Amino acid sequence: MQRINLYRESLSRTPSSAAGRQLLVAACAALVLALAWYGWSRWELEQARSELARLGAEQSELEARVARVEAELRQRAASGVLDREAERLQQELAAKRAVLAVLSSDQAGNRQGFSAHLEGLARRPVTGLWLTGITIGAGGARLGLEGSVLEADLLPRFLEAIGREPTFAGHEFQTLRMLREEGGRRLDFAVRTVPEGR
Numbered sequence: 001m002q003r004i005n006l007y008r009e010s011l012s013r014t015p016s017s018a019a020g021r022q023l024l025v026a027a028c029a030a031l032v033l034a035l036a037w038y039g040w041s042r043w044e045l046e047q048a049r050s051e052l053a054r055l056g057a058e059q060s061e062l063e064a065r066v067a068r069v070e071a072e073l074r075q076r077a078a079s080g081v082l083d084r085e086a087e088r089l090q091q092e093l094a095a096k097r098a099v100l101a102v103l104s105s106d107q108a109g110n111r112q113g114f115s116a117h118l119e120g121l122a123r124r125p126v127t128g129l130w131l132t133g134i135t136i137g138a139g140g141a142r143l144g145l146e147g148s149v150l151e152a153d154l155l156p157r158f159l160e161a162i163g164r165e166p167t168f169a170g171h172e173f174q175t176l177r178m179l180r181e182e183g184g185r186r187l188d189f190a191v192r193t194v195p196e197g198r
Contacts, residue, residue, distance in 0.1 A: 114140065120165035126158045135192075143171055144192040152178075155189055 076082070114136045121131070128150040135144030149155050155178075162168045173191040180187045 116167040117143070120162060120167040124158070124161040124165065126154055126161065129154045129158050133190075140167070142192075142194050143168075143173075144190065146188075146190045148186050148188050150185060150187075152187055155187075159191070 117136055117140060118134070121134070129147060131145060131147040133144070133146035135142070135146075149158075159173065171193050173193055175190075175192045175194075177190045178187055179189075
């Protein structure tokens with residue numbers, strides 16, 4: 001009888017402690033890498049969540065602003081402010097057109113306007129005399145001047161000076177009213193080509 005040993009001695013050896021250490025280092029390295037990957041993924045997730053929260057807040061604010069603007073527009077449309085303003089401007093335009101039509105027709109008498117009278121007054125200034133009121137009516141046929149002087153003799157000089165203006169030629173002042181304040185130096189006057197009340 002013969003014995004056969006099928007058990008090999010090389011197979012019966014236990015792994016060395018160096019190989020175990022290598023396996024342990026590799027497992028630790030894999031664990032560290034897994035933890036690093038987890039930490040980085042978690043950080044990215046938190047960043048994405050904070051960005052999402054910020055965008056959500058911006059969206060809410062924009063939606064609130066849009067709602068406010070829409071409410072204001074509805075209120076303006078309901079109040080009709082623009083319609084009333086447009087109607088007022090149309091009425092004002094119609095009134096100005098009516099005045100222009102009257103001035104353009106022969107109804108006004110003097111179609112050149114009253115600028116010639118004002119230019120004539122401006123060309124004849126008298127120091128110490130100032131006008132406070134000018135009345136021009138009936139196409140320039142009715143004139144009235146009101147003002148003040150510091151010396152009484154300035155008024156006749158002024159009336160003589162404007163009488164040399166072509167615009168005032170042929171006009172005669174029929175009424176003269178003068179009033180001096182008690183104890184005052186100033187003398188108020190009013191002259192008219194027609195009596196007051198006519």
